[in-house]
Amino acid sequence: MTNPYFPFHTLGLRCNPFRALTDDEWAQVAVLPDAVRGAAATGFDHLQILGPLGHGKTTALLALTARFRNEGARAAYEYLAEGETRFTADLRELDLFALDEAWRLDESERARLFSLISKGLRLVVSSHDDLSPTFARRGLSLTTVRLGPPGLDHLSTVLNRRLAFFALDPNAPGLAFTPDAARHLRERFGGNLRAAEYFLYEVFQGLMEREEITEEVLRRFVG
Structure with missing residues (x-):
């Protein structure tokens, strides 16, 4: 049963990985171009x-x-x-x-x-x-x-670094973005990583079970 006080534990996460970060957290999850x-x-x-x-x-x-x-x-x-x-x-x-x-x-x-x-x-x-x-x-x-729009490899690394940083158990298999999900985000938001992060915050607020983050999953949350 999901603990109502820690709903992200069901996903193997400490919290919503796309919440606002402190300066120290930004520095730790950063992937330099x-x-x-x-x-x-x-x-x-x-x-x-x-x-x-x-x-x-x-x-x-x-x-x-x-x-x-x-x-x-x-x-x-x-x-x-x-x-x-x-x-x-x-x-x-x-x-x-x-x-x-x-x-x-x-x-x-x-x-x-x-x-x-x-x-x-x-x-x-x-x-x-x-x-x-x-x-x-x-x-x-x-x-x-x-800085221009990120390449797909760089974008995938950025996204998955965020998931790894907020994982409950860094040594356990966890959530990951698939290449088609990264491609969808780049097509939708271009190089605006901040806009993509705002969208992904809402996605993770709505996720109910642990699963790969695919393009299909992201499309469920398109208004």
């Missing part, structure tokens, strides 16, 4: 990640912040919400600052940020606008990664 992983492996002075809404910019910044911390760097992440034009982090003791939605900074804040970069701070930013001219005017080396 090849281009971002390559930039990190090769090394960079400063890095910007460009891409449309929902294509994984925030995930990449959180994962990179965690990676640099694990390597011993003093790194911090900050997200600029809509309407915010100033960052609040104290950057004086940092080696690396990851600023999400950096394009929202006003001109005075950009000047403040770049004055700190001149003192040795490394910057990783996400943006909808290309900030290359801003770096170029100051003679700063910038690596740019542009």
Whole structure:
């Protein structure tokens, strides 16, 4: 009998795997796109990640912040919400600052940020606008990664990593997305992983038994 307080245990899960994540959880489940992983492996002075809404910019910044911390760097992440034009982090003791939605900074804040970069701070930013001219005017080396729609293999890995992270028993066979399910999600949502996650949250709220997540299963929940 299903415990009404823990309905996801029936599915072998601790909770809905597509619920909102904390920053730490995002960093743990993140699957970096090849281009971002390559930039990190090769090394960079400063890095910007460009891409449309929902294509994984925030995930990449959180994962990179965690990676640099694990390597011993003093790194911090900050997200600029809509309407915010100033960052609040104290950057004086940092080696690396990851600023999400950096394009929202006003001109005075950009000047403040770049004055700190001149003192040795490394910057990783996400943006909808290309900030290359801003770096170029100051003679700063910038690596740019542009995120597009994920390939099917990458999308499948992203989805199944989320299921594995929330599995009750990581060593037991559990739920998995089939290739046709990943293909269906990409056809429906394009590269907008965030929109796909919102949809999958509703799917898992409605799942009643443990089964493979196929295209047929997903189509049951199309309104």
